[in-house]
Amino acid sequence: MDALDPVIGGFQTALSLHNLLFCAVGVILGTVIGLLPGLGSATGVALLMPLTLGLEPVTALIMLAGLYYGTQYGGTISSVLVSSPGEASTVVSTFDGYQMARQGRAGQALAIAAIASFVAGTLTIVLLMALAPVFAGIAVDFGPPEMVGLVVVGLVGVVGLSRGIQMLKGLAMGALGVAVATIGFDPQTAVQRFTFGSVEVLGGIQFVPVVIGLFAIAEVMSQARATPADPIRARFRDLLLTRDDLHRSRAPIGRGTVLGFFLGTLPGAGATIASFVTYDVEKRVSKRKHEFGKGAIEGVAGPEAANNAAVNGAFVPTLTLGIPGSGTTAVLLGAFLLFGIQPGPLLMDKEPDLVWGLMASFYVGNVLLLILNLPMAPIFASMLRVRYAVLYPVILSASLLGAYALENRMWGAWVAVGAALVGYFLKRYDFPPAPVILGLILGPMLEQSLNQTSSMGSGDFGIFLHRPIALALLALSVAILLVPTIVARLRGPRSGAERQLIDD
Amino acid sequence: MTTHRPSLRLRAGMAFLLTSVLAITSCGVEGISGDGGGDDASESSDWTPQGPLTMVAAFGAGGGTDKVARAMLAGIEQCADGVTGNVEYREGGSGVVGYTYFMQQQGKSDMIMASTTELTTLPLFVDTPFTWENYTPIARIANDTVSLVVPAASPITSLQDLVDEAKTRKVTVGVVGVSGPDNIIRGLLEEQAGIEFESVVFNNGGETTAAILGNDVDAVLGGAGDIVGQVEAGTARALAVFAEERYQDGPMAPVPTAVEQGFDVTFGQWRGLIGPPGMPEEAVTFYADCLEQWTETPAYEEYLETSLALPAFQRGDDFEQYLADQEALIREVLGR
Numbered sequence: 001m002d003a004l005d006p007v008i009g010g011f012q013t014a015l016s017l018h019n020l021l022f023c024a025v026g027v028i029l030g031t032v033i034g035l036l037p038g039l040g041s042a043t044g045v046a047l048l049m050p051l052t053l054g055l056e057p058v059t060a061l062i063m064l065a066g067l068y069y070g071t072q073y074g075g076t077i078s079s080v081l082v083s084s085p086g087e088a089s090t091v092v093s094t095f096d097g098y099q100m101a102r103q104g105r106a107g108q109a110l111a112i113a114a115i116a117s118f119v120a121g122t123l124t125i126v127l128l129m130a131l132a133p134v135f136a137g138i139a140v141d142f143g144p145p146e147m148v149g150l151v152v153v154g155l156v157g158v159v160g161l162s163r164g165i166q167m168l169k170g171l172a173m174g175a176l177g178v179a180v181a182t183i184g185f186d187p188q189t190a191v192q193r194f195t196f197g198s199v200e201v202l203g204g205i206q207f208v209p210v211v212i213g214l215f216a217i218a219e220v221m222s223q224a225r226a227t228p229a230d231p232i233r234a235r236f237r238d239l240l241l242t243r244d245d246l247h248r249s250r251a252p253i254g255r256g257t258v259l260g261f262f263l264g265t266l267p268g269a270g271a272t273i274a275s276f277v278t279y280d281v282e283k284r285v286s287k288r289k290h291e292f293g294k295g296a297i298e299g300v301a302g303p304e305a306a307n308n309a310a311v312n313g314a315f316v317p318t319l320t321l322g323i324p325g326s327g328t329t330a331v332l333l334g335a336f337l338l339f340g341i342q343p344g345p346l347l348m349d350k351e352p353d354l355v356w357g358l359m360a361s362f363y364v365g366n367v368l369l370l371i372l373n374l375p376m377a378p379i380f381a382s383m384l385r386v387r388y389a390v391l392y393p394v395i396l397s398a399s400l401l402g403a404y405a406l407e408n409r410m411w412g413a414w415v416a417v418g419a420a421l422v423g424y425f426l427k428r429y430d431f432p433p434a435p436v437i438l439g440l441i442l443g444p445m446l447e448q449s450l451n452q453t454s455s456m457g458s459g460d461f462g463i464f465l466h467r468p469i470a471l472a473l474l475a476l477s478v479a480i481l482l483v484p485t486i487v488a489r490l491r492g493p494r495s496g497a498e499r500q501l502i503d504d
Numbered sequence: 505m506t507t508h509r510p511s512l513r514l515r516a517g518m519a520f521l522l523t524s525v526l527a528i529t530s531c532g533v534e535g536i537s538g539d540g541g542g543d544d545a546s547e548s549s550d551w552t553p554q555g556p557l558t559m560v561a562a563f564g565a566g567g568g569t570d571k572v573a574r575a576m577l578a579g580i581e582q583c584a585d586g587v588t589g590n591v592e593y594r595e596g597g598s599g600v601v602g603y604t605y606f607m608q609q610q611g612k613s614d615m616i617m618a619s620t621t622e623l624t625t626l627p628l629f630v631d632t633p634f635t636w637e638n639y640t641p642i643a644r645i646a647n648d649t650v651s652l653v654v655p656a657a658s659p660i661t662s663l664q665d666l667v668d669e670a671k672t673r674k675v676t677v678g679v680v681g682v683s684g685p686d687n688i689i690r691g692l693l694e695e696q697a698g699i700e701f702e703s704v705v706f707n708n709g710g711e712t713t714a715a716i717l718g719n720d721v722d723a724v725l726g727g728a729g730d731i732v733g734q735v736e737a738g739t740a741r742a743l744a745v746f747a748e749e750r751y752q753d754g755p756m757a758p759v760p761t762a763v764e765q766g767f768d769v770t771f772g773q774w775r776g777l778i779g780p781p782g783m784p785e786e787a788v789t790f791y792a793d794c795l796e797q798w799t800e801t802p803a804y805e806e807y808l809e810t811s812l813a814l815p816a817f818q819r820g821d822d823f824e825q826y827l828a829d830q831e832a833l834i835r836e837v838l839g840r
Contacts, residue, residue, distance in 0.1 A: 043564070043565060046564065046565035046570070047565055049565075050574065139714075140714060140717040140718040141718055142714075142718070143714075143715060143718045143720035144704070144715075144720060184597075185597070185598050185629075185630060187598075187681050187682060187683075187705065187707060188682065188705045189682060190629045190682035190683050192630060192631070197631060199597050199600050199601055199604055199632075199633070200596065200597065200601070201597070202596070202597030202598055202600050202601070202630060203595075203596045203597040203598055203600075203601070267710055267711060267714045317714070321713075321714075321717060321739075322713070322733040322734065323710045323713050323714050324710040330708070330710060333710075334567075334571070337729070337810050337811075338810060340809075340810060342732060342733050342736065343733050344732070344733015344734055344736060344737050345733065345734065345737035345739050346733065346736055346737045347733070407564075407593075407595040407596050407601075408592070408593050408594060408595065409594070409595070409596060409601065411596065448705075448707070451705070452704050452705065452706070455702055455703065455704040455705070456676055456702075456704055456720060456721065458674045458676075458702050
């Protein structure tokens with residue numbers, strides 16, 4: 001069993017008392033950082049990196065990686081409880097997670113998120129250990145033209161978020177997000193767009209303050225306006241998962257794991273897109289489409305599995321090629337250098353103990369996070385018993401502080417306030433805020449990859465014809481747009497058309 | 505009565521909002537005004553900073569600027585007893601926010617800033633309220649080198665090959681950012697060789713590396729640090745470095761300079777330290793002395809090694825002349 005030797009060696013490294021301790025420190029810090037709006041995993045890793053310099057490289061990296069996936073768990077907590085996503089990749093969890101919390105099911109939402117994250121995290125570690133080089137090969141084949149295809153698939157997802165007049169509103173909101181994303185200094189052309197001479201917006205409108213304003217603050221504002229809802233008075237027992245919850249979540253977790261891992265391996269795509277795409281998929285295949293956005297547990301389970309799987313996916317190109325799979329792994333690559341380890345294709349050959357120890361620690365870290373998060377879910381959920389008069393000011397200050405902390409400047413807080421005002425009226429007139437976020441993330445990616453593709457083909461988009469993956473993705477997005485309409489036409493008014501698509 | 509209730513609640517919500525914003529504003533202001541420093545009480549030559557130093561970085565924690573900021577600060581802290589400091593991140597606006605903030609620290613002697621090539625390039629691309637001449641240049645400590653890399657399977661084996669190829673067809677070259685050193689080298693190379701590349705602009709070195717491995721572009725111009733792992737593994741081939749000299753050791757050492765291959769193109773991303781406008785002379789001398797001493801230490805060697813930077817110490821008039829020359833060169837390339 002020679003092939004398993006490095007795996008066993010890795011677990012020996014990861015399970016040494018010393019490394020176990022630092023892994024625990026990492027995941028706990030990660031949970032806390034993820035919980036705070038504005039403080040993301042990349043910032044967290046960057047801030048703690050200097051403190052780990054005295055440690056052994058493998059121990060330091062185990063701790064920093066623990067912090068990374070710990071944030072994915074922590075980010076969920078604030079998304080679900082107060083609709084204030086702590087991490088970009090947990091924005092989606094606010095859609096149904098927060099609605100579940102409003103219905104007194106916060107405990108279940110948090111528990112299923114922890115379970116989904118754990119299952120996805122541990123399953124994808126096996127993929128990472130066994131097949132990293134294979135996936136890395138596929139990831140490298142994803143050039144700018146393929147990225148265009150992927151982003152278009154993601155944007156088409158906006159249509160999937162809603163139907164009818166709501167769909168039109170959704171498209172309008174997606175367009176708003178794309179429009180806002182064009183503000184600032186364009187790195188492709190070195191042109192300033194819509195800055196009106198202001199230095200503040202040169203770097204573009206940051207995505208985190210917009211999320212904070214649009215979701216957290218706007219929610220507090222509209223709650224303050226609405227008739228005062230009673231704090232949730234669920235008994236402790238009512239905060240536990242039921243058999244039905246678990247049953248409904250099984251398939252979404254599976255799909256989220258696969259999608260998340262694959263999208264995570266692509267440099268530049270990452271956990272946020274993975275969570276959005278998974279949500280869209282779940283909504284499409286679900287028998288309970290109407291429940292989505294109103295507290296469907298599938299809408300939490302799938303995306304939560306996806307964002308954790310994407311973290312492991314992001315390590316594929318990072319460890320096998322030395323190319324960061326995400327912003328946070330880019331910072332982690334910096335940590336490798338600080339320890340005098342040159343990341344690159346030779347990393348696994350030159351530092352096998354470190355790489356295998358690190359990968360084994362992901363497994364350990366996920367177990368720790370499950371132990372930490374599952375029993376804590378009802379306890380965190382009980383936070384919602386606090387009177388709103390006390391809770392709201394805390395949410396507001398935490399949100400604005402997060403928006404400020406992102407870049408250490410007041411501008412972030414003002415963006416959050418502006419987004420909150422917009423978000424308040426969007427809510428009031430029933431416009432969905434989620435597509436704004438999708439447009440804000442995907443707009444610049446579409447523009448950039450389209451630009452690069454155009455340069456690669458010297459202005460000729462015929463280049464797509466030579467890129468089968470890109471072509472397939474574009475075809476897929478056309479299919480996503482047209483198939484439901486065509487199927488509905490063919491089937492006539494009879495319902496059950498969609499039932500064929502489910503139950504795989 | 506009942507119709508009024510909602511609006512009252514809205515107003516209550518807004519009140520919360522505003523109070524919170526104000527609370528943060530006051531924190532922010534306090535943080536900025538801090539202890540003002542800058543009182544040049546001592547006139548003796550052995551001036552040392554009173555109170556903690558602030559090292560401003562215009563880019564976030566974890567990046568290249570952060571790394572050099574921390575390295576230089578550590579060097580300065582070693583320089584005299586009781587000198588301590590913190591890195592303060594002033595991010596946003598592609599660096600403009602940080603530089604604008606630093607310009608407002610007129611005459612202070614306890615504020616320093618980790619600076620790089622964008623000090624000269626930014627004002628040429630963006631309407632900035634500053635140029636490099638507003639600040640007090642203290643010292644340049646190193647150069648990050650740009651290299652030219654092709655996929656391992658590429659038939660192109662030298663800079664001359666690439667230039668010849670570009671005469672027969674559109675050769676695509678990946679660069680990071682239009683305003684960065686990569687793209688400026690592309691311009692210099694085109695001018696020298698009388699050719700034109702098709703540049704494909706990426707956001708960071710990871711993306712350009714992926715483009716090389718996926719054969720999406722014919723060649724990449726980029727920082728050596730991003731590509732050295734691939735060169736070592738043989739998954740990419742480095743054809744030239746655009747510096748005065750080759751690397752002394754490591755996987756990049758066999759790579760010839762562009763000058764050796766008959767193309768007089770040298771341009772690097774310099775790293776260094778600047779002071780705010782009107783920084784007192786004795787403070788400038790103190791920091792420059794400190795950094796000069798630091799370049800003799802193992803810590804400096806370690807910085808160069810982990811950043812794949814080349815040593816390039818300059819201070820005073822030499823550094824100012826370097827900045828002026830660089831600005832002139834970029835203006836020429838860009839036609840601005």
